[in-house]
Amino acid sequence: MSTENSATGAGTGTAPLPPLHCLRHLDPGPPRLAALPTGTPVWLVSRHADVRQVLTDPRLGRAPLYAPDAPPIMSTPNILDDPQGLLNIDGIEHQRLRRTVQRAFTPRAIARWKPWVASVVESLIDDLIEHGSPADIVSAYTRPLPVMVISRLMALDSLDSKRLAHWSDHALSATAYSADAIHTAMAEFTAFGAEVIAERRANPGDDLVSNLLAAAAEDGSITEPQLVTLVIGLVVAGHETTMTSLGNALVYLLEDGREAWQRLASDEASAAAATEQLLRAIPLGDAREIMPGLLRRTVEDVEIGGVVIPAGSVVAADANAANHDPEVFTGDLHTELFSPLAAPMLTFGAGPHHCLGAWLARMELELGLHRLARRLPSLRLAVPAEGIDWRRGLLTRSPNSLQVAW
Incomplete structure (x- = not known):
């Protein structure tokens, strides 16, 4: 997204390469010096073992980035740039804040939601079929699915999807919007979060926000700004990764992975295996447009991959490169789509800041792909891959629209 526009169509453009090909320039190797867009020196870490060390070693943290x-x-602010946010604090304070939401996202809790997530999937496919072929699978399926799921979890059924898209795009802007535009959108989003908290305090229910407020009251040390940041962060994170991954997966499956579509329809176990490989292999963002990895800063000298990185250095852990490290992952999607992972993927991070919603994203992707392949076995792209309209200039990259037929 390179220019300001409408909430769902801002900064769209035709990308010259589909998402898988964005990785061809990556070359996992020893840590090496580069520079961020701000000019700040950064150590690029790209091998699987090295990236995992960066994300799990307590000598590297998020909080030192804001010392x-x-x-x-x-270069411009976004939702990840809040020093008091869950992502940017470490140690005991981070553990305490994370505990307030972690219990809602355990695998056991996610399993209880599966039947109604499946019902949302089936309902959207019903509507897609009723609309008829061709159709835009993004507006009809990949965008509304995770929005409907997180809205129900947080009891935000009246949430305007266009307003949410506007806020999310600005919250995750890399180069799409000016600092002033992002500030205005985030002020509106923050006010929305405060309104939700006030309403839920007055009328608590059995939802994620009410449970979060109850846990925070029990803890007693979480500030009001931190609560607001948690709420709006959950709204964004609860749908953005799934929407991005599902859209990108469909681009691959309906173009290069056609032979896999039949097997995806066969059973949920195949869809679960494929989901892991798709999440590993297809990046959430385009390294040509965003920062080169998950940032940390060293608090003392640290040896990583045989290189001593001095205290106070900024380090970028490139999960995309690590997920394609040829020393670990020897196959490709054509040969390995339904095989177990050779090592843990790092798409959701690792260590203390591992993504809280990883299991929810997995379940939505598994169900979303399996049920769609089962109901529409002849689904295909209605446009050539090189003509796909991409969301650009954000921390994530996926189709802005995707015409399909069956």
Whole structure:
């Protein structure tokens, strides 16, 4: 997204390469020096073992990125750039804040939601079929599915999807919007989060926001701004990764992975295996447009991959490159789509900041792909891959629209 526009169509453009091909320039190797868009020196870490160390070693943290002596890491602000947010605090304070939401996202809790997530999937496919072929699978399926799921979990059934798209696009902007535009959108989003909290305090229910407020009251140390940031962060994170991954997976499956579509329809176990491989192999963002990895800063000298990185250095852990490390992952999607992973993928991070909603995203993708393949076995792209309209200039990259037929 390179220009300001409508909430769902801002900064769209035709990308020259489909998402899988964005990785061809990556070359996992020892840590090496580069620079962020701000000019700040950054150590690029790309091998699987090295990236995992960066994300799990307590000598590297998020909070030091916002210390008084820290160099600039962002050209424009976004939702990840809040020093008091869950992503940017470490240690005991981070553990305490994370516990307030973690219990809602355990595998056991996710399993209880499966029947109604499946019902949402089936309902959307019903509507897609009723609309008829051809159709835009993004507006009809990949975007509304995760929005409907997180809206129900948080009891936000009246949430305007266009307004949510507007806020999310600005919250995850890399180059799409100006700092002023992002500030205005985030002020509106923050006000929305505060309104939701006030309403839920007055009328608590059995939903994620009410449970979050109850846990925070029991803890007693979580500030009101942190609560607001948690709520709006959950709204964004609860749908963005799934929407991005599902759209990108369909681009691959309906173009290069046609032979796999039949097997996806056969059973949920095949869809679960394929989901892991798709999440590993297809990046959430385009490294040509965004920062080169998950940022951390060293608090002391640290040896990573045989290289001593000095204290106070900014380090970028490139999960995309690590997920394609040829020393670990020797096959490709054509040969390995339904095989177990050779090692843990790092799409959702690792260590203390591992994505809270990973299991929910997995379940939505598994059900979304399996049920769609079962109901529409002849689904195909209605446009050539090189003509796909991509969302650009954000921290994530996926089709803005995707015409399909059956």
